[in-house]
Amino acid sequence: MTTLQLAVRNLRAAGIHTWLNAFALSLAFVAIIFGQGLLEGVNRQAEQASIAFEFGDGQFWHKQYDPYDPLTIDNAHAPIPEELKPLLNSGAAMPILIIPGSVYFAGKMLPVLIKGIPADQKVLKIPSAMLTDTTKDLPVLLGQQMAKTAGAGVGDYLTIQWRDARGAFDARQARVVGIMHTSVSTIDQGQVWLPLNKLWELTTMAGQATLITVKKKPIPVPALPDWDFRSLDFLLADLRTMIKTKTVGQSIMFIVLFLLAMLAIFDTQVFSIFRRRREIGMLIALGLTRAQVIAMFTFEGALYGVLATLLGTIYGTPLFIYLSARGISFPGSAQWGFALQERMYPVYPLSLILGTTLLVLITATFVSWLPTRRIARLKPTDALRGKGI
Amino acid sequence: MADEYIIETFDLIKRYPMGRQELVALKKVNLKFRRGEFSGVIGPSGSGKTTLLNIIGSLDTPSSGSVVVLGEKVETLTPYRSAQLRRRHIGFIFQTFNLLPVYTVFENVEFPLLILKVPPAERRQRVMAALEWVGLADREKSRPNQLSGGESQRVAIARAIVKQPAIVLADEPTANLDAENSYHILDTMVKINQELGTTFIFSTHDEKVIRYLRRKIKLLDGAVVADKHAQPSGRET
Numbered sequence: 001m002t003t004l005q006l007a008v009r010n011l012r013a014a015g016i017h018t019w020l021n022a023f024a025l026s027l028a029f030v031a032i033i034f035g036q037g038l039l040e041g042v043n044r045q046a047e048q049a050s051i052a053f054e055f056g057d058g059q060f061w062h063k064q065y066d067p068y069d070p071l072t073i074d075n076a077h078a079p080i081p082e083e084l085k086p087l088l089n090s091g092a093a094m095p096i097l098i099i100p101g102s103v104y105f106a107g108k109m110l111p112v113l114i115k116g117i118p119a120d121q122k123v124l125k126i127p128s129a130m131l132t133d134t135t136k137d138l139p140v141l142l143g144q145q146m147a148k149t150a151g152a153g154v155g156d157y158l159t160i161q162w163r164d165a166r167g168a169f170d171a172r173q174a175r176v177v178g179i180m181h182t183s184v185s186t187i188d189q190g191q192v193w194l195p196l197n198k199l200w201e202l203t204t205m206a207g208q209a210t211l212i213t214v215k216k217k218p219i220p221v222p223a224l225p226d227w228d229f230r231s232l233d234f235l236l237a238d239l240r241t242m243i244k245t246k247t248v249g250q251s252i253m254f255i256v257l258f259l260l261a262m263l264a265i266f267d268t269q270v271f272s273i274f275r276r277r278r279e280i281g282m283l284i285a286l287g288l289t290r291a292q293v294i295a296m297f298t299f300e301g302a303l304y305g306v307l308a309t310l311l312g313t314i315y316g317t318p319l320f321i322y323l324s325a326r327g328i329s330f331p332g333s334a335q336w337g338f339a340l341q342e343r344m345y346p347v348y349p350l351s352l353i354l355g356t357t358l359l360v361l362i363t364a365t366f367v368s369w370l371p372t373r374r375i376a377r378l379k380p381t382d383a384l385r386g387k388g389i
Numbered sequence: 390m391a392d393e394y395i396i397e398t399f400d401l402i403k404r405y406p407m408g409r410q411e412l413v414a415l416k417k418v419n420l421k422f423r424r425g426e427f428s429g430v431i432g433p434s435g436s437g438k439t440t441l442l443n444i445i446g447s448l449d450t451p452s453s454g455s456v457v458v459l460g461e462k463v464e465t466l467t468p469y470r471s472a473q474l475r476r477r478h479i480g481f482i483f484q485t486f487n488l489l490p491v492y493t494v495f496e497n498v499e500f501p502l503l504i505l506k507v508p509p510a511e512r513r514q515r516v517m518a519a520l521e522w523v524g525l526a527d528r529e530k531s532r533p534n535q536l537s538g539g540e541s542q543r544v545a546i547a548r549a550i551v552k553q554p555a556i557v558l559a560d561e562p563t564a565n566l567d568a569e570n571s572y573h574i575l576d577t578m579v580k581i582n583q584e585l586g587t588t589f590i591f592s593t594h595d596e597k598v599i600r601y602l603r604r605k606i607k608l609l610d611g612a613v614v615a616d617k618h619a620q621p622s623g624r625e626t
Contacts, residue, residue, distance in 0.1 A: 005503075006503075006504075009496075010491060013491035013492055013496070014491050278485065278487050279487070279489055279490070281487070282481075282483075282487040282489065284448070284472070284475075285446065285448060285475060285481045285487075286475065286476065286481075286500060286501055286504065286548075287472050287473070287475045287476025287477070287501065287504055287505075288472060288476075288504060289468050289469055289471075289472040290468060291468070292472075379449070380448045380449075381439075381443045381448050381449050384448075384483060384487065
């Protein structure tokens with residue numbers, strides 16, 4: 001008879017108490033996986049949205065371009081390099097020209113970045129086809145946040161002002177042809193989108209671009225004197241840092257939850273050892289060594305982890321499948337500052353589930369063992385009299 | 390012949406620290422027990438009876454002197470060998486029964502056989518035989534909290550004898566029982582002793598138990614003051 005079998009027998013004999021303990025632990029186990037899955041989902045969703053709407057598979061930036069320094073924007077443009085033209089012609093890349101400007105609407109003046117994008121591009125999910133306007137009006141596309149800030153809707157006329165290549169101020173009326181629904185605020189707030197060919201015309205910067213987005217990273221990346229290639233890792237670094245910062249609070253909550261679950265096991269063990277002193281003494285009298293008694297108690301605690309995993313799997317699996325298929329509604333998520341959609345889809349990769357399960361099992365075993373060390377110091381003669389701990 | 394004895398103590402001394410002082414619980418105890426004895430260590434509380442039984446049962450060790458049980462020197466046993474000795478050869482009966490509360494009667498009695506790795510079919514047969522001995526075969530599925538004190542102690546006896554040990558150490562086995570239950574228990578133990586040849590050593594100050602003993606060892610303040618063989622008078626009439 002191994003100590004593991006004895007532990008199983010004890011848990012079975014304890015009946016409902018065993019299942020209550022295991023259920024309580026399973027709640028923590030499921031909550032941890034749920035939370036981590038949600039964070040993973042938010043992370044992936046934000047990255048995917050940013051890739052689809054903004055970054056593609058990387059971008060060539062004009063050497064002077066620094067999105068965080070508005071003073072660089074004026075000079076951050078150059079003719080599209082010859083080396084990239086085959087990519088552009090095949091539709092695998094597309095240029096964007098960015099110039100600073102202002103928008104006047106309903107008595108408000110808003111500083112904006114005017115961005116020119118080819119109306120027929122297929123590299124990003126930006127609905128640039130809306131800019132294929134056949135009227136004489138200058139078409140402009142706004143993001144939903146920008147439209148809300150400006151108070152403009154489809155069909156409204158805005159006055160857009162900019163400085164051309166020679167530094168002269170110019171302005172033109174533009175008609176809002178569409179409102180873009182995107183969760184990526186970095187292509188929305190403070191920006192207006194114009195057809196690239198019109199912007200070239202208005203600014204006398206024909207054939208120039210500030211950045212060129214590629215559908216697929218070229219291999220090898222051509223070395224271009226005035227341009228730097230920015231990989232996805234580089235482009236997503238800020239987003240990842242922001243997500244990390246935003247999710248630290250939640251991680252702390254899960255750590256606290258996890259520690260509470262472990263504390264519950266620890267307390268159960270301490271109480272169990274205290275309550276079962278006579279039993280420990282009797283087990284030693286019946287011929288178990290102290291080490292075997294310690295192993296038996298440790299297995300009992302560890303088995304709570306195993307049972308919790310099983311229980312958690314039984315009710316957690318359908319719950320997680322449902323949540324990852326239907327998503328969770330998060331109203332007001334646009335205020336988080338990064339690409340979040342109103343419905344989050346948690347992601348539960350195998351590594352997360354296995355990792356959490358292992359963590360729960362190893363930690364449960366460890367915290368079950370910790371209090372059992374007292375048994376090593378316990379005299380069987382004291383234990384038999386219900387003393388000694 | 391030395392090997393006639395299954396238990397021998399040689400100048401056995403046991404001291405316990407009591408603050409800065411020491412309490413001497415056993416003072417140079419020299420005793421020998423033969424196989425099949427039905428003997429008891431008698432004396433008032435604090436005379437060292439339980440300490441002597443604990444050392445013989447290798448639950449404790451001597452401070453000095455030597456104790457030999459079935460050829461094994463208790464003071465030199467490793468924890469593993471000590472556990473082996475108890476597991477195979479020594480059964481314990483305690484005043485407070487010490488049944489495992491979550492187990493049924495059957496499982497409590499079965500436990501010593503489980504740790505001896507006895508096969509299931511043989512286990513069942515031996516457990517039922519032990520329960521027959523103590524008259525509790527019909528209570529195999531009961532839990533300890535459903536038993537009376539007398540029944541609990543009978544389960545403890547069945548658990549002590551189920552592995553057919555050479556020695557049963559019974560520490561105040563009747564202390565928590567009424568007279569009728571005490572006699573029932575004692576009759577059962579006498580029967581086991583006679584039919585199975587198990588050596589019984591009691592620690593007691595209960596007159597009812599003392600009347601059953603064939604050898605009475607009197608301890609006073611840790612020292613043996615009398616060691617007499619006598620004809621048991623049995624149940625008081």
